[in-house]
Amino acid sequence: MNSSSFLRADGTLAPQRTAWWSAWLPTLSQVQQAIQLQFRTDANMPHSVWAITMRQGLGLVVVAALLAGFLPFLVNAVTAVRLGTTVPLAQLAQQAQEQSADGGPLSQMGEIWQRLAGMPPALLPGWMAGLLTSLGAWINWPLRWLTWWLVYGTAVLVAAKVWGTPATLQRFFALTSYAAVPMVLTGLEPVPYLGVLAQIVAVSWMSVVYGASVSAVTQLNWRRTVVAVILPAAIASMLGIIFLLATATTVLRMIF
Amino acid sequence: MLQPKSYPELVGKALVLEAEPFLTLVEDDNPWVEGLFLVTCVGVLLGGAHLVGGLLWTASLPPSDAVREALLPSVQQLAAQIDMGKDPLQIEAAFRQAWRWGAGLIGYQGGFARLFFALLEPVWLVLQWLFLSLATHGAARLLGGKGTLVQMLGTTALAVAPQVLGVLTIIPFVSVNGLLLGVWALLIAYRAVEITHDLSWQRASLAVLAAPVLLILMSFFIAASTSLVLTMGGGA
Numbered sequence: 001m002n003s004s005s006f007l008r009a010d011g012t013l014a015p016q017r018t019a020w021w022s023a024w025l026p027t028l029s030q031v032q033q034a035i036q037l038q039f040r041t042d043a044n045m046p047h048s049v050w051a052i053t054m055r056q057g058l059g060l061v062v063v064a065a066l067l068a069g070f071l072p073f074l075v076n077a078v079t080a081v082r083l084g085t086t087v088p089l090a091q092l093a094q095q096a097q098e099q100s101a102d103g104g105p106l107s108q109m110g111e112i113w114q115r116l117a118g119m120p121p122a123l124l125p126g127w128m129a130g131l132l133t134s135l136g137a138w139i140n141w142p143l144r145w146l147t148w149w150l151v152y153g154t155a156v157l158v159a160a161k162v163w164g165t166p167a168t169l170q171r172f173f174a175l176t177s178y179a180a181v182p183m184v185l186t187g188l189e190p191v192p193y194l195g196v197l198a199q200i201v202a203v204s205w206m207s208v209v210y211g212a213s214v215s216a217v218t219q220l221n222w223r224r225t226v227v228a229v230i231l232p233a234a235i236a237s238m239l240g241i242i243f244l245l246a247t248a249t250t251v252l253r254m255i256f
Numbered sequence: 257m258l259q260p261k262s263y264p265e266l267v268g269k270a271l272v273l274e275a276e277p278f279l280t281l282v283e284d285d286n287p288w289v290e291g292l293f294l295v296t297c298v299g300v301l302l303g304g305a306h307l308v309g310g311l312l313w314t315a316s317l318p319p320s321d322a323v324r325e326a327l328l329p330s331v332q333q334l335a336a337q338i339d340m341g342k343d344p345l346q347i348e349a350a351f352r353q354a355w356r357w358g359a360g361l362i363g364y365q366g367g368f369a370r371l372f373f374a375l376l377e378p379v380w381l382v383l384q385w386l387f388l389s390l391a392t393h394g395a396a397r398l399l400g401g402k403g404t405l406v407q408m409l410g411t412t413a414l415a416v417a418p419q420v421l422g423v424l425t426i427i428p429f430v431s432v433n434g435l436l437l438g439v440w441a442l443l444i445a446y447r448a449v450e451i452t453h454d455l456s457w458q459r460a461s462l463a464v465l466a467a468p469v470l471l472i473l474m475s476f477f478i479a480a481s482t483s484l485v486l487t488m489g490g491g492a
Contacts (some may be wrong), residue, residue, distance in 0.1 A: 086316050088429065108330055115326050119318035129316035129428075136429035143421065147436040154439055161457075170273050171442060181322040 010096040012064045024059035026052045026178075031060070034178035035209055039216035043115050049178065049216075050166035054170040057177030062142040063178040069141030084126020085117045093117035107176035145180060149173070155232030156214060163228075165218035175217040179210035258290055263297060270414035270444050278411045278426040282403070286431040287410020294413045295385045299378025307374035307425040310363050316428050320364050324355050326373045381416060388412055388441075388467045392449055395466035401453025411448035442468070 027047055033039075034049045052060075080090040096110030121129040150173070157165075157172050182205035188198035215225040258266075266277040279289050283469040311477070317323070328446060335347045363370035373394050418440035424430045442464055448459040 018396070054274075058272060085318075086429065089317075089471065109334070112326060112330055116318060116323060116426060119322055121316045122319045123315035124312075132312065132427060133429045136427040139424055139427060139430045143424070143430070143432055143436070147433045150443070151435050151439045169447075173273075 021059070024056060025063060026056045026060060030143060031178065031181055035181050035211065037212045038214050039175075043243065052174045052177070053176075054174045055100070057149075057174040058146075060146050060177045061180045064184050065142035065145040066138070068184045069138045071187045072141075072190055073138035076137055077131055079135055080130030081127045084129075084130060086121070086129050087137050088132070088133070089113065089117040099235070117226065140194055145183070149177060149178055149180065155235075156228055157218075159228040159231045160214065160218040160220060160224075162226055163218075163220055165220060167218045172214075172217050173254075175213045177211060179206050182206045182209055192226055257286060257333070258284060260297065263294055265400040266294070267298075267417040267420055268412065270417040270447075271420075272448050273443060274449070275451055277414055278448055281410035281414070282407050282452055284410060285353075288406050291385065291410045291413030292382065295381050295416050296378050296421050298416045299381040302381070303374035303377035305423045305426045306377065307370050309428060309430070310370040312373075312426070313428040314364055318338060318438070319436075324359075325354070327351075340404070381419065384415055385409075385416060387471075388445060389414060391451055391467040391470050392463055396449050396453040396455060396460070396463040399453075399455060399463055401449070401459075401463065403452035403454070403457055407452050408448070411452045412445055414448060415444040416430050417441075417444060 012027070016102065029047050030049050030052060039049055047120055075091075076087045079094065080087045083090045083093065085093075092113035093116075096113050099110060120126055153176055156176075157167065157169065160167065185198040185202035185204050185205075189195040191198070202211070210221075211225055211229055214229055215222060218228070220228065266280065269277045281290060284290055314320075328348060329375040331351050332344050332347050336344075340420045359366075360369055363373070386409075389405070392412060393401075393403070396403065396408070418437045421432045421437070425432065445467070446460055446464040449455060450457065450461045453460070453463070457465065
């Protein structure tokens with residue numbers, strides 16, 4: 001009897017074996033199909049990409065972000081613990097150091113950051129401040145990814161609804177969560193040269209998976225899917241430019 | 257009456273927009289009391305997390321006085337460069353004053369400001385909940401909704417669920433984006449309106465947008481009134 005069998009040797013039915021995390025994560029096979037853009041499989045199959053709940057999607061985004069953030073967490077923790085300071089101060093001091101290593105003199109701000117990074121924390125031991133803040137920086141990864149997934153996703157769904165898509169909120173968020181998987185590659189950021197390449201691959205792959213998942217769940221054609229996916233970014237950029245121009249005009253008027 | 261131990265499950269299911277917690281609250285004998293209690297519980301939890309997280313933040317940074325002294329020479333130099341003042345003593349006094357205010361406000365120097373904001377957290381969340389419920393209920397009724405205000409107060413309380421993420425701020429330098437909290441809360445409120453008032457998705461969307469639109473209009477009105485009063489005061 002193999003592990004997928006639910007019939008005992010005596011003929012009675014054994015309870016189905018489910019891991020505690022199965023309610024929170026899709027199966028590996030579902031993820032593999034999704035990142036290979038196989039969204040057109042039979043939706044009624046138990047392990048098709050469609051058999052994902054929003055809860056599993058949420059779990060997938062969080063786990064992918066934690067995986068991506070693990071290497072940067074290690075790098076941050078080692079740097080901050082060694083310097084005996086918090087991650088933001090350690091990073092600022094390191095940036096100042098890199099600028100001066102390029103041949104330029106240490107800027108005034110650079111000097112300040114280095115001085116602040118050299119000061120011991122008010123109460124905690126330096127290593128603990130470094131470790132705690134590295135942990136904080138790591139936890140920020142899933143929080144950032146959740147923001148993208150939910151906020152941008154809502155805007156894309158609203159754009160898609162203009163064309164009368166039948167997609168529901170839960171279905172939409174569940175399917176689009178697969179796009180977080182390729183972004184795990186962004187965790188290679190601290191690796192010189194390879195990090196940049198990994199980021200380019202991650203963003204391109206994520207965009208394609210996101211587009212495919214939006215197209216599948218909204219049942220829109222490719223042209224409309226691209227418009228729905230790009231429209232929120234275009235509107236946000238336009239509003240940003242208008243805001244910047246308005247601010248610049250106000251500041252210039254105040255000065256002159 | 258629901259048991260408080262069922263709240264984590266309600267909050268968890270509301271976060272993934274499942275219908276069950278909304279239906280539970282609609283059918284409850286006292287939805288608004290449940291809502292008030294849930295919002296207050298989350299507020300107290302959040303306030304406690306902010307307080308502890310804030311104290312850990314202060315403890316992990318260099319002492320406030322030492323940072324101020326390290327920054328002072330650069331501030332004096334910068335002020336001289338941009339012609340803000342030539343007298344170093346005057347600049348030092350102004351900087352110390354600004355530092356005292358700023359550091360006090362964010363709770364860098366001590367725990368009193370943090371304690372105040374921690375105590376304010378449940379009150380603030382209850383006010384937000386009341387505003388969201390009333391505005392959304394009014395709009396939903398105008399759009400043909402059938403639910404009652406009492407039911408709406410119960411289901412809209414679930415919009416507080418994303419605030420639970422704020423508990424993570426107990427770890428220094430963890431920041432939860434306000435946009436995430438706001439949009440997630442609106443998505444939950446949308447489900448609340450849709451289920452409580454039995455509205456189509458178009459009408460439920462319009463109803464749920466009533467609260468932010470009203471808030472923006474009120475902000476414009478307050479900003480315009482303030483500016484008018486200041487202009488008239490200046491003119492006089």
